[in-house]
Structures are given as C-alpha cells and as structure tokens.
Amino acid sequence: MSKIADEKLAAQGRKKIEWAESRMPVLMSLREKYGKSKPLKAQRIAGCLHVTKETAVLIETLKEAGAEVSWSGCNPLSTQDDVAAALAEEGTDIYAWHGLSNEEFYWCIEQTLNFKPTLTLDDGADLIFTIHKKHPELAKEIIGGTEETTTGVHRLRAMGEEGKLLYPVIAVNDAETKWDFDNVYGTGQSTLDGIMRSTSVLFAGKTVVIAGYGHCGRGLALRASGLGANVIATEVNPIAALKATLEGHRVMKMDDAAKLGDIFITATGMKDVIIGRHFESMKDGAIVCNTGHYDLEINLNDLESLAKTKREVRANNEEYVLKNGNRIYLLAKGRLVNLAAAEGHPSEVMDMSFANQFMSMISLVENKGSLENKVHDIYAEQDCDIATLKLKTMGFSLDKLTAEQVKYLTDYAAGT
Template sequence: MNTAKERSIVTDLALAPEGHLKIDWVQAHMPVLNRIRAQFEKEQPFKGLKVAISLHLEAKTAYLAKVIQAGGAEVAITGSNPLSTQDDVCAALVEDGITVFAKYNPEPKEYKDLMVKTLETKPDLIIDDGGDLVSILHSERQDLLAQVRGGAEETTTGILRLKAMEKEGQLKFPMVAVNDAFCKYLFDNRYGTGQSVWDGINRTTNLVVAGKTVVVAGYGWCGKGVAMRAKGLGANVVVVEVDAIKAVEAYMDGFAVMPMIEAAKVGDFFVTVTGNKDIIRGEHYKVMKDGAILSNAGHFDVEVNKPELEALSVSKRTVRRNIEEYKLADGRKFYILAEGRLVNLAAGDGHPAEIMDMTFALQAMSLKYVNDQYESIGAQVVNVPYELDEQVARFKLESLGFSIDTLSAEQKEYLESWQEH
C-alpha cells in the first residue's frame, strides 16, 4: 500500500468536501501558520522524514498537519480523544495525501489500535497530546523507539507525564514542552479554553448561564479563562483549589473560594480543569442540587468520577446529544456533558482559529528545533526557546497590523548596569 488513501483508516472518504471547507476556513484565519508554511515550503526542514501526530483531529489540527507536510514530511495523524475527531476533516486530509488513522467515537480498543498504527509508520518525529504516543512507544512498542529523534507536547497533562518519565530515567528522546511557552498558556490555555469551554457547554445545553453559580475546579491558566468567561456571561463563580497561592489569586480576582464539598451544595454548572482524578466524586454527589450540570476540560475523563455516580444512580439515559442524565434514588437528576471528556472539543470545535494559530505555530517551529538539535538536547524535556516564543508573538502582531517600540542601545545598557541607577 503506497498511497495515503490505501493506508488510511477513516469513516467515509465521501465526506471530504465538507472537511475541505472547514480547513479552508481556519487557514484563512491563521496568518502566523501561513507565514511559517511559506518558510517551510522554501526550506523543506522535514524533507525525507516521517512525522506522527496525535492531536484533537479537527480543522485547525488538520491545517497544522498540512503545514508539516509542506515542509517535506510524510505525515501520519490520529486523534487524541474519541469524541473530538471530525470524520469529514479526516477524509479531506486523506485526499491531501496525509495518512489518517482516526474515526469519531471508536470503541476503546479500536481507538488504541489507531494510535498504534500511526506509530507503525515508523516516525522520526512526533507531535503528542497528553503523552499518549510517547507512552505507547516506551511501554508497548519499544521496537519503534530507535528511529524517533524527538517531538513536541501540547498539554499540561502530557508534560506532567513526560517529566515523570524523565525523573525515572525512562524517557528515551527529547520532547519540547510547548504547553509551557508564553504564547501557548497565556493565550491558548486562558483565552482559548475560556471561550471554547463555554461554547461547548452552551451549544450542548442551550441553557442560560447568567445568574447561576458556576464552580470551576482548578485555577491554573485554563481555569482562569473558564472563570473569566463565566463571569462575563453573568454567573456567580466559585473556585475550588488545592494551591493556596492560586486560591488567593482567585479571591483577588473577585471569585468565591471554597472546598468542593461546600461548592457542591451551591453549584449549577461544574467545570473541572485540574489534570487530576476524582475531583468530583461520591461524597459530592450526595450533597449536590437537583439538575446540576457536570463537565470537564482536562485531558482525561477521570476528573468527574462516573463509576461512583453510576453506583448511586437508579437510571441513566441520554437526554440530548452529549448529555447523559443520571437519576438518583431520591429523585435528583445530574447531567454529565460529553461523557466527562473535554467538553470544548467533544461537544464543540475547540479553541478559536486565531488562538490555535499561535499554538500550532509554536508546534511547527518546535518540531523544526528538536529536529535540528536532538543530538545535543538529549533525552529530556526542554522548554521552547524564548526566541521562538517571541518570534510567534511578533508574527502575530504583524498580522494584526500592530508595531511596538524597541529599546535604544542606551536603554539596554541602563537595564544591564548596576552602576547607572
């Protein structure tokens, strides 16, 4: 099998026209990535190399794959969540010569098999989301490790997993922590998550947010964005934290702060965004109000404990697309959105294109960086070089038609001196 069409596993290639329209739309709103694509087409930094990508497979991700392909790479791509894959986008990518192993809502075993097939293309470089490709390479498919030069990681969860591997001496190649770059977490995590989470919740529930109590678990950059947008929609916001510094910050930002056992009593909407498990669990269900709506924006569907809710329930049914109703013996009903998976992607289209423009520009530039420097970097997790981070910001400003000041030689000297003050 020599062509992407012959190799790929997708739902329906006839869906490609709609997928092309989606990709064309985001491309028109991603000027930074367009600029990088032009550079890649000229320089061919990935010529002769294979790249495997695992990200939420929707239009913006598809365009990143096409940018990597434009740099000379042979690209294979899979999803990073069963419910965020868009079948029409997959079909369009296959038509564009990219190998795709992805379907919307496959069975758990098939979902895992599609990831493995992506790795069986024997990539030289990877782009990962949540550390799933890296985990499979280091556990089940070590036979594919030797060829991998390195890669880039998209998420907080993935970086936590990578650093744990590095600490134990298990990581076998360099990974760039894209999530820790300024142009990622300041904009993607905060503004992207903030907007897309509420897009997913609102389009799914069709309920008003104003006047209701929203409980946000976790006040990292993603949690800040979710809380900020909830406030903008007119909600009363409660923040749940385990970090005292972040809790004070939430208080200073104008939000109530309390433990989950107390927040559970007053919340109408719940959004978990911690990267940890069992944030909402059995003891909390016992005190929740009838009609509470539970959602998650963390990578894995473990933040809202579904098994414990099912154990307390006498019935479960789907009442609307992406809404499952759990009825307790006392008559209270709770609703989980998108199976407790990332609500912004499983029940929406993810972050706005202009936001992902910066993030995916960082991914593309970081992949080139790790390919150029993998031998000197070694098997460790490294940050995106500040120069690349700043370059993305400058490209973004230029695309907006903005310019900024620069320091004079005298000003630079003043800042670097301890004698002139």
C-alpha cells in the first residue's frame, strides 16, 4: 500500500535514483556485501525521513539486506514526488507527497506503523514521538531505532535520562562521519543552493546573518564567505561564538544583526530566533530563511501580523510588505530551505550518513536485548570503517603505524 502524488512520475524518479547510486559508492558496496547474507531478514523498518533520491538508495539497500520497509516523509515540503513514485512502483510502502498539511503529515506516519515495525529510522524523531505518545504498545516489539538530526537527538537524550524512552536509539547524527561532513559540507552547499534557486541573488558583497554557529552554521559561513559574502554569526554559546570570531566573522546579538543583514539563515533548532522586533528593524528587501529541522525558528505569526500585503513572487519565495513599507522575502515558508527549495544534500555526502543508518540497523539487530533504553553513540570502529571505505572509493589511501610506532604510543618511559 502507498499514497503518493502521481504514479506517472516513476520513470523520472528512477533516473534520479540511478544518478544518486552512481554518487554513493559506500552504500552501494554495503548493499552488495549484505545483499548476500540478509542480516535484516524478517525485520520490519518504519522510516520517517526526507523522501529524496538519496533516501531511495538507502531504502532499497535496506530491502536488499532483507528488510520490509514502510516509509513517510519527515517534512511536509521535502518529498520529491517523482522519487516517491519510483519507490512505490518497485513495491515500497510509501506515504509521502510534496505539500502535506500538518494533519496529512501525521496521517502518513500512522500508516507506517500499521505493519508493527521491529525497527524505526527517524529524522527529527516525529515517528518515535508518535509511538511513545499514541502507540506505546508497539514498543514491545521494537528492537531499537536511529535518529538523524541534532534536534531529535537532544530530545531523545532528555527522554532517556528521565527513563521515558521505551527502546534504545542510536544517535546517527552524532557520528563524526555524519555531522562533521553532512552537517558542515552538505548543509553549507545545499542551503545556499536553495536560496539561489528561489531568489537568484548575488552573494558577493552581501551581509549574511547566520543564527547558530554549530556544525551547520559553520558550513554555511564557510560557503557564504567563499562566495564573497560578509558573515555575521549570532550565538548563545560562548565557545561557538569564539570559534566564529577566530574564523573571521563578526559575532553580535540578533537585535543588532537584524539592522545589518541582507540574508538571514537560521540553523539553531530553537524556536523564536527571529521575531517581530527583528523584522521591524530589517532592511527593505531582506531575505529570511531557515535550515533547521522545524519551522519554528522564524516566528511566522509575528511576520504575518506585521505585514499589510503578502504575495508569491517566485517559487518558494513570498514577499511580505510590512506596515512600515519595507519588504521581507520569506523562503520556503520557513521550512528547510535546502530541501523545500532545492534537492537537499549532495549524494556524495549523504553516502556516509546513510551508510551509518544502514550499519546501525544491523547493529541494533545484532545487539538485540543487550542495549539499555537510552540514546547510544555509534561505535568508533563503525565511524572509522565508513571513513576508510569512503576514502578508498575516492582513490585515496592511508599510512599505517608500524609495530614500533604502536608500542611508542603507550611507552610512558620513553620520555624525550
């Protein structure tokens, strides 16, 4: 069973998936390896993750390893309808289409639970939260789950610390081969891609205000600077703010940055980062967008209340004319601009993130019954194996320590 936008788009979607496969050698090599041993045989995986061509490669790899899969999108605007059609045509149960209402979004999640999953795979933890809030009885059959985002991991850790998590979850987001690459290079490139597609604006000479200087914010600053923009970072964490300063960016409060910015990008995972008073002090023509998982970082109610007119001027670009006469351009309705207005992260970087998802599914099965009901980090060995495999597919190799060098590492008597 599936519910998608248009089954006629399947052929177009299949071409996209095949392109992604050609860019994701790590995941494809894992598909070949585990397609023989079928370690996920008899497992039922419910997934809630952006339906993109890269996700399709992950889904079909999980199936090749023996799993049954039922899937929903994790954001109302991120589903690529042609990819969803291609997956449905090949027999994947998928409930996702671009432009879901909030009610439809949760309806789709509910459908993926009908086959009583034994594993969950999440991006934002909406699937896990739905199970805990509405279907706790399903947790008895669930071996474990994975979580892809910083926001989701933070909330699940809090649940685990309070003893309210009903099954173990692996923090895929916290793998070095995920957040030091996907978050930095993926978000940095794909977010700017989304902004350019929806505005065609020149970055050179612009002042770009980045709210949040974590891994994602750092990647945004790196790419914006590379295009000739001047970067201002806003932060609540002094260490992150210091990093931004020493990497050449100005750091200030949003109240001050709002008066200077030409383009604003939120990447915090926190609500109300840009609110009414910030809109009121922005320049005429300011562009505002979000690349955090949820659409609460920009207070849209405040923007609506300040506006006297609103119209769509380009795809994924709405012009709000404020009562003071200034124009504010909101991209992708405050949703993830890199997925709603572009295609998400490049396949090459998602290769490592989704290899971690795949291997974590296998790890949960192998460790069934031995993991506490809390959030677990990925094994360091898995991180290193994926990094090594990625380097190999890129044509690079590593030096190896000699036996004497290994001995020297722990020889406390060696001195100087």
